[in-house]
Amino acid sequence: MYLKEFPLEFEQALPILQQITTNGYEAYFVGGSVRDHLLGKAIADVDIASSAFPAEIKTIFPTTIDTGIKHGTVTVRWHQRNYEVTTFRTESGYQDFRRPDHVTFVRSLLKDLQRRDFTINALAVRADGLVIDEFTGLADLQAHLIRAVGNGDERFHEDALRMMRAVRFSSQLDFRIEAATFASLIKMAPLLEKIAVERIHSEFVKMMLSPHWQQGWSQFVSSGLIQHTPFFKNRSAARPGFAQQDAQALPDETSVWLLLALAMNLTYQQTQQLLRQWKTANQVQQDTLAAWNFSQLLKQNRTLTASELYQADPKMLQRLTAVGANLAWQTDFRQLTAAYQQLPIKNDHELALNGGDLIQQLGLKPGPQLGQLLAAVKTAVLTGVVENQKSDLIHWSRKRLRDMI
Structure with missing residues (x-):
């Protein structure tokens, strides 16, 4: 399948892909930007994956930033815009159930796509518009399915936060979670306790602010994830x-x-x-x-x-x-x-009188009496006893002060 046309975000980043391929390497648009474009949604960020290693990317472009070079990511500055270019990689050893202990740069797009979370996020687009789909991502987009790439148990064991991402994507996109993937969700749910609360919090709030949050909540509960939050x-x-x-x-x-x-x-x-x-x-x-x-x-x-x-x-x-x-x-x-x-007033700042006015006009000193009088003035304005005009409020306050004494 070829894209009929590129979105503006891809058009603007296309020279990055072309420059990399001109130098003998592969380069693709990947991940969420491809998914969102195919779904007709706005693109947030354009991610680029390449067979070029970080040091090689740095020789191709005059202006780069070592954003996450240990994990293969270099930011390329191009026409006042920043683009993250990440080297194809494999990962291993997830002792914290979140980040890989070892990252190995590779030249194979397939190996890079194999490590991704869900099939709809494992799509890549070449500079000529060819969509690379090694894991039925296009079919799952059409069927509205969230399916793990390969073995769901392994994907969730590698990064337990992916389980929250599954229910979040479901609620954002109104997609069902594929049966085997949901079974893995249930099985691996206890691993969520290995993840920092702040990370879970971010995914949970995104889920609840999505158009189909009730669906996300239902899966959050039925999968057992809720038991580990x-x-x-x-x-x-x-x-x-x-x-x-x-x-x-x-x-x-x-x-x-x-x-x-x-x-x-x-x-x-x-x-x-x-x-x-x-x-x-x-x-x-x-x-x-x-x-x-x-x-x-x-x-x-x-x-x-x-x-x-x-x-x-x-x-x-x-x-x-x-x-x-x-x-x-x-x-x-x-x-x-x-x-x-x-x-007549919606907050204290709209009151035409403040403590300083009472101190100056009535000779009051800061203290409980001043606070009580201010509260009485506010109530009087709210109940329509006196207009919210400074002169009226001073007059009313002077009379009220005599009553308080």
């Missing part, structure tokens, strides 16, 4: 199931953890544990816990006060809308969002 492995009875139909996409990572926490009926403290054990970023933790707190107000099934609505923000409401849709909540989020938009 932080927090979940000790909570087999509380693993939620999600409907495969009409699920709503999740807007960001915070909504992923919020969905799981609420689906599992986790307490505030348990949600903290979930976030910490998965080593989420501090901002994600703060935003998830703030949204969890607000969700507890929604569970009361009543009209929220202005002060309660003030605890939200547009991003939080967007997250809760998506999470609520996936959990079949009856909350009218349109009405809730409209009520929030009608608040």
Whole structure:
């Protein structure tokens, strides 16, 4: 099979392939860029594989960077763009179940493709557009299948993170995992505990932010991978199931953890544990816990006060809308969002008065009394007692201060 036309990304990188072949070596576009182009998807990065060894690549091009030269990767600078060129290689000795202990450079494309994870990622394209398919990758693309290259047990033993990549690709592409590959997934699942949490975290979040995340989650659970990940492995009875139909996409990572926490009926403290054990970023933790707190107000099934609505923000409401849709909540989020938009102020920065103004105008000193008065001013604005105008707020604060004394 030949490509009828190259995408722009390939066209721009084509001179790299041509320059390498002119010097007597082989060079191909490989991996995810080929897969994504054949699926009609946008290409993120163009990867190039070559029979030329790193030192040989460096003699061909005037500007190169030793990106990962020990593993055969040299970055070629070409017309203000960087392209990673990696030498064909074989790998052996995966003592950490993630990276090879030994890398051997070879001249054979076939041997290089044999070490790749899945058939749909083991495709290569020559400079003239010929697609090299040694492992039925094209047929698997057409059949929407995730299939390990060769023996699935061996591929997952070499790199246990590939198991998370399998369920992630399934959810991103809406592909099924081929039966023998899924059997290997089940068998090798315990090896996932050998992988750093940060690596698993990255694949898991990508899976959950994919268009078909429910499918990915279902396979994550049914394969047994979930039993070897932080927090979940000790909570087999509380693993939620999600409907495969009409699920709503999740807007960001915070909504992923919020969905799981609420689906599992986790307490505030348990949600903290979930976030910490998965080593989420501090901002994600703060935003998830703030949204969890607000969700507890929604569970009361009543009209929220202005002060309660003030605890939200547009991003939080967007997250809760998506999470609520996936959990079949009856909350009218349109009405809730409209009520929030009608608040006279949405955050403390919009208040026309600050602590410095009170100190200057009323002679107050920093301390509890100042904090109490500021809180009272904010509540008064939110409830419509006073307009959010500085002069009005000073006047109201002076009167309120007399009452407090």
